[in-house]
Amino acid sequence: MNDSQMRRVYLDHNATTPVHPEVLGAMLPYYKEKFGNASSIHGFGKEIKVALEESREKVAKSINATSNEIYFTGGGTESDNLAIKGTAFANRKKGKHIITSKIEHHAILESCKFLEKEGFEIAYLPVDKSGFVDPDDLKKALRKDTILVSIMYANNEVGTIEPVEELAKIAKDNGVYFHTDAVQAMGKIPADVQKLNVDMLSVSGHKIYGPKGVGAIYIRKGTRIIPWSHGGSHERSRRAGTENVPGIVGLAKALEIVHKEMEEQSKHLRNLTETFYRKLTQAIPDVFLNGHLEKRIPNTLSLSFKAVEGESIILSLDLKGVAVSTGSACASGSLEPSHVLSAMGIAPELAQAAIRFSFGRDNTMEDVDYVVKILPEIVSRLRSMSPLYANK
Amino acid sequence: MYSAKVMDHFQNPRNVGQIENPDGVGHVGNPVCGDIMELYIKVEDNHIIEAKFKTFGCGAAIATSSMITELVKGKSLEDAEKISKRTVAEALDGLPPNKMHCSNLAADALQKAIEDYRSRKKNI
Numbered sequence: 001m002n003d004s005q006m007r008r009v010y011l012d013h014n015a016t017t018p019v020h021p022e023v024l025g026a027m028l029p030y031y032k033e034k035f036g037n038a039s040s041i042h043g044f045g046k047e048i049k050v051a052l053e054e055s056r057e058k059v060a061k062s063i064n065a066t067s068n069e070i071y072f073t074g075g076g077t078e079s080d081n082l083a084i085k086g087t088a089f090a091n092r093k094k095g096k097h098i099i100t101s102k103i104e105h106h107a108i109l110e111s112c113k114f115l116e117k118e119g120f121e122i123a124y125l126p127v128d129k130s131g132f133v134d135p136d137d138l139k140k141a142l143r144k145d146t147i148l149v150s151i152m153y154a155n156n157e158v159g160t161i162e163p164v165e166e167l168a169k170i171a172k173d174n175g176v177y178f179h180t181d182a183v184q185a186m187g188k189i190p191a192d193v194q195k196l197n198v199d200m201l202s203v204s205g206h207k208i209y210g211p212k213g214v215g216a217i218y219i220r221k222g223t224r225i226i227p228w229s230h231g232g233s234h235e236r237s238r239r240a241g242t243e244n245v246p247g248i249v250g251l252a253k254a255l256e257i258v259h260k261e262m263e264e265q266s267k268h269l270r271n272l273t274e275t276f277y278r279k280l281t282q283a284i285p286d287v288f289l290n291g292h293l294e295k296r297i298p299n300t301l302s303l304s305f306k307a308v309e310g311e312s313i314i315l316s317l318d319l320k321g322v323a324v325s326t327g328s329a330c331a332s333g334s335l336e337p338s339h340v341l342s343a344m345g346i347a348p349e350l351a352q353a354a355i356r357f358s359f360g361r362d363n364t365m366e367d368v369d370y371v372v373k374i375l376p377e378i379v380s381r382l383r384s385m386s387p388l389y390a391n392k
Numbered sequence: 393m394y395s396a397k398v399m400d401h402f403q404n405p406r407n408v409g410q411i412e413n414p415d416g417v418g419h420v421g422n423p424v425c426g427d428i429m430e431l432y433i434k435v436e437d438n439h440i441i442e443a444k445f446k447t448f449g450c451g452a453a454i455a456t457s458s459m460i461t462e463l464v465k466g467k468s469l470e471d472a473e474k475i476s477k478r479t480v481a482e483a484l485d486g487l488p489p490n491k492m493h494c495s496n497l498a499a500d501a502l503q504k505a506i507e508d509y510r511s512r513k514k515n516i
């Protein structure tokens with residue numbers, strides 16, 4: 001079968017999503033006639049400034065913040081870097097202790113590693129077998145010199161939703177700032193910064209049908225934080241650099257859409273993933289769920305296929321037009337088993353056998369049926385080659 | 393990212409399986425990534441007349457396993473011993489840089505299988 005005939009099914013939405021047509025439509029004028037620089041005082045600049053502030057208002061509204069608490073960045077990674085390093089350096093007179101978890105995205109973990117070299121001390125909280133951080137562990141880890149807690153809202157590899165509200169309350173009761181990486185949670189579960197009681201929250205455009213290379217961070221009024229990039233006085237001096245206006249307009253539009261359609265999409269995605277899980281586990285023996293079937297973002301399923309290495313499944317599915325990944329896209333070049341699955345205590349052979357299926361708004365039940373149809377043969381072929389699988 | 397040859401051997405691996413009453417077995421694990429390979433050989437007149445494998449591993453691991461069973465067939469033990477991970481990788485038109493270690497698996501399994509054959513012979 002050639003490529004044009006083959007069905008193509010994209011199940012890697014946690015890596016990135018296609019730009020929603022309405023988002024693209026909203027962005028285009030800002031590449032064409034509305035090209036001005038928001039900092040200019042002439043008419044070309046002023047209309048851009050207006051668009052920028054309208055976008056800020058939209059983002060604020062989607063998370064129940066005020067617009068002067070929203071700062072645009074170059075993506076989720078940059079938002080995370082600013083939250084961790086900016087807060088650390090602004091508060092180091094108070095203390096040098098930071099608490100995070102073992103299953104954070106590398107944007108957080110590598111920022112923390114950098115801080116360790118700068119003399120900060122980092123506590124990495126463990127997770128249980130489903131990937132949950134235990135609030136009691138946070139209580140125990142807090143010290144007098146703790147300045148920041150950062151725990152993700154939803155995990156990108158297994159989809160587990162962390163008890164952020166409870167964790168943030170513990171931090172707040174102890175006078176410690178709380179940041180959450182909500183990159184994978186946005187548009188999938190409610191993210192209300194007042195209800196969650198977080199001081200900072202990171203957002204990325206390309207996970208929510210917006211453009212790549214643009215993100216935002218919510219920083220609660222009064223939070224002590226220093227900028228991480230220096231230059232002009234853009235973003236009220238917290239993030240220098242001429243704003244990526246088309247990107248920002250796109251991000252805001254995307255957030256508006258996913259926020260508005262969350263309930264309906266959530267139902268759609270839960271239906272697809274639950275059906276997929278049920279049918280697949282009926283069709284293939286020895287498949288194990290990594291994470292929690294209920295408390296997960298509705299689009300994400302991480303499954304381990306006993307005795308079959310993940311990459312060999314990805315390659316086989318790719319040959320049939322289906323796109324999935326092993327863990328985080330950024331880690332797929334690496335040979336180490338996923339740090340998330342290791343932290344969950346998944347045995348190495350099962351961690352190596354994990355595949356992340358992340359569904360999106362355009363997926364259909366036919367997509368589910370197609371993958372359920374082709375995957376059993378792929379798995380049994382690979383198992384017949386595997387020294388770890390006793391053929392029955 | 394893989395060459396067409398790697399993909400061919402991945403999709404249509406040659407000589408998958410086990411040999412009953414093999415003359416030598418090489419069982420190796422890749423310490424870098426945890427992948428595992430078993431290689432079985434049958435030897436007659438100092439020549440490898442049959443080779444089969446089972447592998448739990450990435451695309452490159454499966455392709456190199458398949459390729460090495462082809463490369464050894466009919467070779468004298470001395471010639472087979474000279475097959476290095478480079479030889480296997482080259483026979484597959486190369487491997488991506490971060491996948492070079494995968495060819496260790498096949499090369500090591502071969503050395504182990506030959507060692508196993510020799511030690512069995514000694515003990516007869």
Ligand SMILES: Cc1ncc(COP(=O)(O)O)c(C=O)c1O
Nearest residue numbers: 075076077105107156183184204
């Ligand atoms: C949980 C999480 N945080 C941060 C990021 C990084 O976001 P970006 O790709 O916009 O830099 C990602 C994306 O891979 C993610 O999944």
Ligand code: FES
Nearest residue numbers: 425427450453494
């Ligand atoms: S990654 Fe393990 S052998 Fe290739």
